Amino acid sequence: MNFSISTQPLDSGRLREALLRHDAGAFVAFEGWVRNVNDGRSVTRLVYEAYEPLAVKEGSKVLEEARSRFGLLDVACVHRIGALELGDMAVWVGVVSGHRDAAFPACRYVIDEVKARVPIWKKEHYTDGVTGWVHCPAEQSSAEGAG
Amino acid sequence: MNFSISTQPLDSGRLREALLRHDAGAFVAFEGWVRNVNDGRSVTRLVYEAYEPLAVKEGSKVLEEARSRFGLLDVACVHRIGALELGDMAVWVGVVSGHRDAAFPACRYVIDEVKARVPIWKKEHYTDGVTGWVHCPAEQSSAEGAG
């Protein structure tokens, strides 16, 4: 069970491999990708920043909640920070359980809570040269930027 | 959009790569792994067989239903057949959409329908040397064998 912040590109193959085990029947993964459009505006890149000490603390709390609430065998999440290009993976969530009934809602829980609670911020760069910080509650649809 | 049957080990990295695109914000994947236990019996391996002409037809129908019902950008599924060892991936589902609200239920829909409708059968080999065909409706919990 591990929540981390990465300045490097995320490798879903390696992340998945760390969760393999013989008592698991179901694996569900979520990836948030940088889209070329958000709220109708053309996006060229995103810059994420995190306050890492509290991001890791709060993210780890989310994973532990998911594990105990859904009876998971394992769960992990990595969020990338820094400048991301179109198509880059911003966040990866992996969930392992005996059956899929637990894995799907648990994976959804993790990404929802991470987006809502973990101190990570996203600045979008648009094709017209303008930039803007994405703020979930005020601009609901923006909150869905990468996934 | 592609449903296929494979006699070779599944490579989730390559399968995922085929779905990458710049207009997508969310990717959800499901993997069914061979567990070491099912219904309280120790499993040593599984043998899957499919009737491929109809499996591909029915599987493709499931993917098209998911695509149109959830407004997906893309979706794919591969089911492995033959003899599988513990930990092997039996099935992979990948779903790509603008936002995660569509991707999670769509991925769940695909695996549920594939398990219920596509002509694929599973024979379990137990540690005591006995074998048994898994039959979903009669033995509900067995149906969850690999995820």
Place this chain on the structure above:
Amino acid sequence: MSRVCVKFFALFREEAGTESTWVDTDAANLGKLFMEMGDRYNLNQSLQGVKVAVNDEMASFDDPVEDGDTVLFFPPVAGG
């Protein structure tokens, strides 16, 4: 009297001891044909979720048996 090719899959193949067989039948529909085959080959007919296909299209047990058909009997599926 129709002459059809019947194919068995998975559990049914093991129970029947054969993959396929030619059958001369008076069965009015595919359901009746399944019962006929079930009795002859000792198939477990009580399973929920048995399906039938004809000439590589899913079919209904109410469908008639046509001369020259290839009829597939599927035990309950269990992919995943």
Place this chain on the structure above:
Amino acid sequence: MSRVCVKFFALFREEAGTESTWVDTDAANLGKLFMEMGDRYNLNQSLQGVKVAVNDEMASFDDPVEDGDTVLFFPPVAGG
């Protein structure tokens, strides 16, 4: 009068034009301190979901301001 270190993140850092500052304040609680800083640095105080942390623990705007604290003001988060 308390002396605290205030740190700004993301949008707040850009609005304030600084990452952190030492502040002498009579604010009774962290909410009052945020308003004080908001006025001084022209922060967007109307945003929903602003959070506060003290000494690397999440805190409440009702919590008192203690001398020597490091107070972090977080604009609404947007990971993912």
